[in-house]
Amino acid sequence: MEFGLSEEQTLLQDSVSRFLKDNVTLDAVREVAAGDTSDANIWRGLADLGIAGLIIPEAQGGVGLGMLEAVVVSEALGYHIAPSPFISSAIVAPTVLLAAGHTDKLGDIAAGNLRVGVAFSEAIGARLDAGVHISDDALTGKLLFAFDAHADAYLVNGPNREIFWVDASTTGLTRRSLTTIDKTRTICELQFNKANAVPISEDAEVMQAGIDAGRMVQAADSLGAAQAMLDQAVAYAMQRKQFNRVIASFQAVKHLCAEMASQLEPCRSLVWYGGHALSEQTADARLTVCHANAHLSEVAQFVAKTSTEVHGGMGFTDLVGLHYWFKRIGANRQLLGSPEAVREEAARLQNLID
Amino acid sequence: MDLSYGPTFDAFREEVRTFIATHKDQQPKHGAGPKSEEARSWQATLIKNGYHSRTIPKAYGGFGAEPDIIKSRIIAEEFSAAQMNTGFSGQGISMLTPVLLEMGTESQKQQFIEKTIHGDIIWCQGYSEPGAGSDLASLTTKAELDGDEWVINGQKIWTSTAHISDWIFCLVRTEPEAPKHQGISFLLFKMDTPGIEVRPLVDMTGSANFNEVFFTDVRVPKDQIVGQRGQGWQVANAILGHERGSLAPPDAAMTRLNGVIRLMREETVAGERVIDNPIFRDRLLKLQGRVLAMQYNDMRLLSAKINKQTDTQLAGMVVKLIGTELRHEIECLGIDVMGEIGISYEDNPYLRGNGSWQYQYMYFLGLIIGGGTSQIQKNIISERGLGMPKEPKIATVGA
Structure with a gap:
């Protein structure tokens, strides 16, 4: 029995972390956040490490690893709040395309030459003022909160959980960037006016597989981001002095840090198991994904608030940049389903709702 | 990630299942006291077959098996699944026996271990005092040597x-002049000694559930000490950590949570099944996610123990704090879903679950406090887990 990461998985996480530490400094994040540069260089570097094709089979040009490796990488990306289209292009899109049997684009995705965004929001929580209708394989309407404003193509949901492929350059598609609190990643609105779309799947299970995979790496992203916030809180408390002593020696501060650590540390095991369960398609995989996603939303939110408080006034400023982690966690909480909605799905999976 | 115990353990699991199937009828009846013949005979059967005191040497009355974490886990799993009586527990078995094995003299091992595990000697633990709770090392119960006693x-x-x-x-102060951690000794004595x-x-x-114990000129033979004079703190600490995690096992929390689900399906308020109320349902699901995290945390700890990994220190430290608080909240939900029925107690005819929801709700508040309060746990986690400094000592005024 071995519950935990293998040597290879630890090495993978270390190598991604090393790349991020060198290339995704807080200054680099600030540049992307300010719009001075895009995340293209970071994604190129990650793709060269194999991250864009992490879960794509070797036969299709990928690395052929599983969802446990995906959560391990995602945790590192969250720790460094890396600007990248990892969730959409490296996880949700390949999962959907593989499940639907559309393998022709996977090689380009794996190489990092094709970025695929995802617009499934209406399938998860439809808004009255959004949605598309279909006639003759052309879409009309709009979809909100699509992942990745810089994607080359999008997987989008139809009115009945069908999935279509739409090239970003298709006539009739207008893309509008939507500003959110989280400037480490881009979100957009897609407006369709008889835009050509290629049917990918009519099977609701295919979309579910994509959403599950996305939620799982999103939970890992929050785990990493929250761990970074805890580490920064402890480090700050160890050097900040008040009343002639470091504030880390006050129980009021220590207990806040202990509460963060106590809630966060068990999450690591839950996230690892969720990745493993998805890889192995265990009977409890979907339930575990729901719980991991919702639970990490809650714990990461607590850590985001508490770490900011431990930093005192400095935590509230732009100077230390802690807010980038705070906002990444805040965005993860809502995208792909709020924790309340995801817990309702978990209840449904256990037949707790008639 | 490999969550199976491996094929070599399948045969062992079969063996345990066979034992359970063939011995289910010999279990003591519910409520049989620890001194009853049927409880003692069951205990002897368990030990003889290696399902209790498994790794205690044969010379001291145990089964004498090599320590094997997976086999112990399989036994626990199968006994729990079959709701089998697991034999005697208590502080003599869980705490004193490991201490004696590690730090007792040969004659102490001979004298006490076999009788303890077979239930001939029931032990209590004399640690806390009215003035020494979280600051246990400040205890003042004193023992003075008078001749050989x-x-x-x-x-x-x-x-x-x-x-x-x-x-x-019992922890007693034998060296009043020494610094507080170095003046304590670990004594063993009979509860029918005059003066108790x-x-x-x-x-x-x-x-x-507890007692106060008063000692007035209680005379105890000099050699009934474990470890050296003044070493009692180290002797006690060798096993205190062991007690903490075991106060809040996540599997038991999940069993109780499943009990809440049953309650929510059965109870109706204003014509609506409680499970159909989205507010209660969300509370339930939130707790379920937290228990799951603790179950996988537990699995990680087990795996680390088997594979001798040392990177799970923090994961182990949080179990008592999170586990007891979580359990208290689960019991609270059990009460809340019943509404006013939830306040029923003792002989109330509308009692659910034999009154266990209110009882456990209060009992686990006791466990949040006992075995090292939540606040003490947070000190330990921040200092030993996160490397934060101790609170500076305040100079005692006028001392």
């Missing part, structure tokens, strides 16, 4: 099972 005076509190115990293992008075301490549940 210790003479003990003082008071202990929170002493569970003292009223039915034959012996006590046990008073039951009724707690908020209405039961007397």
Whole structure:
């Protein structure tokens, strides 16, 4: 029995972390956040490490690893709040395309030459003022909160959980960037006016597989981001002095840090198991994904608030940049389903709702 | 990630299942006391077959198996699944026996271990005092040497099972001049020694789960000490950590949570099944996610133990704090889903689950406090887990 990461998985996480530490400094994040540069260089570097094709089979040009490796990488990306289209292009899109049997684009995705965004929001929580209708394989309407404003193509949901492929350059598609609190990643609105779309799947299970995979790496992203916030809180408390002593020696501060650590540390095991369960398609995989996603939303939110408080006034400023982690966690909480909605799905999976 | 125990253990699991199937009828009846013949005979059967005191050497009355974490886990899993009686527990078995094996003299091992595991000697633990709770090392019950005997005076509190115990293992101050951690000794003595008075301490549940124990000139043979004079703190600490995690096992929390689900399906308020109320349902699901995290945390700890990994220190430290608080919240939900029925207690005819929801709700508040309070746990986690400094000591005024 071995519950935990293998040597290879630890090495993978270390190598991604090393790349991020060198290339995704807080200054680099600030540049992307300010719009001075895009995340293209970071994604190129990650793709060269194999991250864009992490879960794509070797036969299709990928690395052929599983969802446990995906959560391990995602945790590192969250720790460094890396600007990248990892969730959409490296996880949700390949999962959907593989499940639907559309393998022709996977090689380009794996190489990092094709970025695929995802617009499934209406399938998860439809808004009255959004949605598309279909006639003759052309879409009309709009979809909100699509992942990745810089994607080359999008997987989008139809009115009945069908999935279509739409090239970003298709006539009739207008893309509008939507500003959110989280400037480490881009979100957009897609407006369709008889835009050509290629049917990918009519099977609701295919979309579910994509959403599950996305939620799982999103939970890992929050785990990493929250761990970074805890580490920064402890480090700050160890050097900040008040009343002639470091504030880390006050129980009021220590207990806040202990509460963060106590809630966060068990999450690591839950996230690892969720990745493993998805890889192995265990009977409890979907339930575990729901719980991991919702639970990490809650714990990461607590850590985001508490770490900011431990930093005192400095935590509230732009100077230390802690807010980038705070906002990444805040965005993860809502995208792909709020924790309340995801817990309702978990209840449904256990037949707790008639 | 490999969550199976491997094929070599399948045969062992079969063996355990066969034992359970063939011995289910020999279990003592519910409520059979620890001194009853059927309970003692069951205990002997368990030990003889390696399902209790498994790794205690044969010379001291145990089964004498090599330590094997997976086999122990399989036994626990199968006994739990079949709801089999697992034999005697208590502080003599869980705490004193490991101490004696590690630090006792040969004659102490001979004298006590076999009788303890077979239930001939029931022990209580004399640690906490009215003035020494979180700051246990400041205890003042003193033992002074008079010839070949210790003479003990003082008071202990929170002493569970003292009223039915034959012996006590007790921390006493033997070197009043030494720094507080170095002046304590670990003594063993009989509870029927003249000068000992046990008073039951009724707690908020209405039961007397604990006692106060008073010592007035209690005379104890000099050699009934474990470790050296002044080493009692180290002796006690060798096993304190062991007690903490075991106060809040996540599997038991999940069992209780499943009990809440059953309640929510059965209970109706204003014509609506509670499970159909989205507010209660969300509370339930939130708790379920938290228990799951603790179950996988537990699995990680087990795996680290098997594979001798050392990177799970923090994961182990949080179990008592999170586990007891979580359990208290689960019991609270069990009460809340019943509404006013939830306040039923004792002989109320509308009682659900034999009154266990209110009882456990209060009992786990006791466990949040006992075994190192949540606040002490947070000190330990921040200092030993996160490397934060201790609170500076305040100079005692006028001392």
